[in-house]
Amino acid sequence: MHRSAPRLTRILACAAVPVMLVAAGCSSDDSGSDASASPSASAAGGASAAPATSAAPAPSVAPAKFAKLPDACKSITAKTVEDLVPEVKKKAGTPGKSSDLNDRGNCSWNGLEDKGVKGSDYRWLDVSLLRFDSDQTLGTGEKRAQDKYVSKVAEVKATEGATDVVTSSVPGVGNEARAISYSMKKTGETFRYGVIAVRTENVVVTVSYNGTGYAGAKAPAAGELMEGTVKAVKDAVAAVAAANK
Structure with a gap:
C-alpha cells in the first residue's frame, strides 16, 4: 500500500x-x-481626438471701381451733341430701354440739316454704357469688362455689309480704346461710320457716329466722323468718372 x-x-x-x-x-x-x-x-481614440481640418476659403475678388453709371442721355454734353448733330430732333436724346440703368444705359440723337440746293446732311450719334460688377465665380469687374471690350471690338469689325474697315488705337482715353471706321451702303446712299469702344476700369463705353448726304450733298469724310466720335467718347468716359465721385 x-x-x-x-x-x-x-x-x-x-x-x-x-x-x-x-x-x-x-x-x-x-x-x-x-x-x-x-x-x-487606441487608434480610433487618436483619430477622434485629432482636430478636424477645414477647406481653405476661396480667395475673394477685388471690388469693382465704378459702382454706378451716369444717365446715358447726359453722358455726352449738349455742346457736343449740337456740334455733331445739326438740327437735332430731340436735344435731350432718346434713351434706350434697360431693365437696370445702374448696369446698362443707351441714348441716341439724330438730325437732318437741309442745305437747300446743296442737299441735306444726316447725322446719327449713339452712346452705350455697360457696367460689370465683381463676381466670385465670374471674376473681377475689370476682367469682365475687358472681355466685353474685346468682343465688342470684334463685333464692330465684323459688321455685316461694312466696307473699307480701318481700325486704330485711341491713346489717352480710358484704360484701352479702339476706333473702327467703315462705310456701308443703305437706301441707295453711302453711310460713313466712326465707332470707338473704350474700357474704363469696369465699364465699357461704345460711341457710334455716322452720317450721309442726300440730294447731292456729300457723305462726311471718315476723318471728320472719327474726330467727332473721339470728342463724344471723351465726354462719356469723363461722365462715368464724375458719376462715381
Whole structure:
C-alpha cells in the first residue's frame, strides 16, 4: 500500500499537467485577442481626438471701381451733341430701354440739316454704357469688362455689309480704346461710320457716329466722323468718372 500511494500521487500530478497547459493556452489566446484589439481602440481614440481640418476659403475678388453709371442721355454734353448733330430732333436724346440703368444705359440723337440746293446732311450719334460688377465665380469687374471690350471690338469689325474697315488705337482715353471706321451702303446712299469702344476700369463705353448726304450733298469724310466720335467718347468716359465721385 505504501508503494502504490506514491505512484498514485505521481500519476495524478502528471494528469494535472495537460489541464494546466490547456488552461494556460486558453489564457494566452484571450490575452492575445485583447492585445490585438487594444491598438485599434487606441487608434480610433487618436483619430477622434485629432482636430478636424477645414477647406481653405476661396480667395475673394477685388471690388469693382465704378459702382454706378451716369444717365446715358447726359453722358455726352449738349455742346457736343449740337456740334455733331445739326438740327437735332430731340436735344435731350432718346434713351434706350434697360431693365437696370445702374448696369446698362443707351441714348441716341439724330438730325437732318437741309442745305437747300446743296442737299441735306444726316447725322446719327449713339452712346452705350455697360457696367460689370465683381463676381466670385465670374471674376473681377475689370476682367469682365475687358472681355466685353474685346468682343465688342470684334463685333464692330465684323459688321455685316461694312466696307473699307480701318481700325486704330485711341491713346489717352480710358484704360484701352479702339476706333473702327467703315462705310456701308443703305437706301441707295453711302453711310460713313466712326465707332470707338473704350474700357474704363469696369465699364465699357461704345460711341457710334455716322452720317450721309442726300440730294447731292456729300457723305462726311471718315476723318471728320472719327474726330467727332473721339470728342463724344471723351465726354462719356469723363461722365462715368464724375458719376462715381
